[in-house]
Amino acid sequence: xxxxxxxxxxxxxxxxxxxxxxxxxxxxxxxxxxxxxxxxxxxxxxxxxxxxxxxxxxxxxxxxxxxxxxxxxxxxxxxxxxxxxxxxxxxxxxxxxxxxxxxxxxxxxxxxxxxxxxxxxxxxxxxxxxxxxxxxxxxxxxxxxxxxxxxxxxxxxxxxxxxxxxxxxxxxxxxxxxxxxxxxxxxxxxxxxxxxxxxxxxxxxxxxxxxxxxxxxxxxxxxxxxxxxxxxxxxxxxxxxxxxxxxxxxxxxxxxxxxxxxxxxxxxxxxxxxxxxxxxxxxxxxxxxxxxxxxxxxxxxxxxxxxxxx
Numbered sequence: 001x002x003x004x005x006x007x008x009x010x011x012x013x014x015x016x017x018x019x020x021x022x023x024x025x026x027x028x029x030x031x032x033x034x035x036x037x038x039x040x041x042x043x044x045x046x047x048x049x050x051x052x053x054x055x056x057x058x059x060x061x062x063x064x065x066x067x068x069x070x071x072x073x074x075x076x077x078x079x080x081x082x083x084x085x086x087x088x089x090x091x092x093x094x095x096x097x098x099x100x101x102x103x104x105x106x107x108x109x110x111x112x113x114x115x116x117x118x119x120x121x122x123x124x125x126x127x128x129x130x131x132x133x134x135x136x137x138x139x140x141x142x143x144x145x146x147x148x149x150x151x152x153x154x155x156x157x158x159x160x161x162x163x164x165x166x167x168x169x170x171x172x173x174x175x176x177x178x179x180x181x182x183x184x185x186x187x188x189x190x191x192x193x194x195x196x197x198x199x200x201x202x203x204x205x206x207x208x209x210x211x212x213x214x215x216x217x218x219x220x221x222x223x224x225x226x227x228x229x230x231x232x233x234x235x236x237x238x239x240x241x242x243x244x245x246x247x248x249x250x251x252x253x254x255x256x257x258x259x260x261x262x263x264x265x266x267x268x269x270x271x272x273x274x275x276x277x278x279x280x281x282x283x284x285x286x287x288x289x290x291x292x293x294x295x296x297x298x299x300x301x302x303x304x305x306x307x308x309x310x
Contacts, residue, residue, distance in 0.1 A: 001208065002032030026060050027053060033212060035075055037084055039268035039286035040068035046146035046212070046261035053257065084167055087174050087241045087270040094276050099236055101230070103275040105246045106284040109222045114254030114289050117196050117218060124200035140205020144198045151194055156181075161191045162198055165210075173244050175225045185232065188225035192218055211256050219251020220244045245274045250281040254289045 006028030026047045034043035044064035048056055075081040127143070128136045131171045144163070151157040160177060161169050169191070172178030181187040200216045223243035230238070245266060252262040259282045266278035 002029040005032070022051060023060060023063055026064045030068040031071040034068035034071045034211070035069070035081075035266065037269055038072065038075070038081065039265050040065065040072040040083055042261050042264035042268050043068040043071075045264050045265065049258040049261050050077070056260075074142070075114040085171055085174060085269055086277055087245060087274065088239075089271070090239060090241065090273045092187040092276075093271045098238060098242055098277065099280060101227075101242060102246045103283050103284060104230075105223045105226060105243055106250045106281040107280060107288065109217055109226050109247060110250035110281070110285050111288045113192065113218050113251060117200070117255055120196040121204060122198070125204040128201070128205045136205045137207065140201045140225035144201050147194055147197055147201075151190070155187070155190060157187070157191065157194070160220040162194045165213040166195060166221075167213055168215060170213075170244070171219045172249070173220060175239060182224070184226035185225045188221050188228070192222045192225070195221070212252075215251050215255040216248045218255065219247035219249070221247075223247020241270075242274075244300050245270050246277045246281040247276040253282045253285040257286075257290075259283070259286045 003025050006025035007021065009028070010024040013020075013026060015021045015275050029047040029050065030040075030043045032043075033046050034040045042063055044067075045056075047064045048061050051060075052261065066239045090132050113243055124140075148159045148162045152159060152160055160166070160180070168178070170183055195214065195217055199211075202208075223246055224240060226228070226247075227238065227240045227243040228276070230236075249262040249266050252265070263275070263278055266274050270278075
């Protein structure tokens, strides 16, 4: 939505080059993400990393920061918006065991989840491409509904865990409230698979799902599932929030490829006390999955300011 809004304003303001078009888009993306998460710095970095991969164009970053902070001030001072996610406080000191479970989440959860999501999205594309372009939206919506309804009656899974962005599920995991079945590893694993399918179908059939919060959902929920698996085999005594936060950060790296934005998001949204596991998880995940890019627009080249829109 942010990117489309920025592109629309570029038409209104008669942008003359790709440089101007991308500036409008980056500012709008930063404002939208900043509105959603209440994290202006992370929002600006997210916009830059989405557009330019591993290159940070500082002049573009300045525009994105300005847009994000304006949105942040308006939402907090005028609208009184509440944070989307809140994690329980944690000590700044981590044990070797806690660093160990962070590595487990990054290596055994986020990287495979990214590969699985990429595979699922490819299969969804192959399915919807069999139909006429005018019918793909209907087909995608119908198949998504089939998944949600099937899980509702077959596994008693509420549609909120399958449809929408899934921010409510993440908030419940962090707070330890909501659906009691979120304490079951099999239920969480099933929700992750279902979310991959519904998000893939939505994206490939022409719908708008984005990858920011869905990626956070995949990482946070799969991290929580790993926490329950370890608990079932006798590995106990760890704060579940570490699994969820590490999963969210590393999944953003694995699925979307935004390591700096992922770390900044943890700092702004969950607090600096969660930065050690977030930095470790993001670093490991980036090394493992640096070739995975689900956003086709990401590139690692300087901004072509002289290119005219053609």
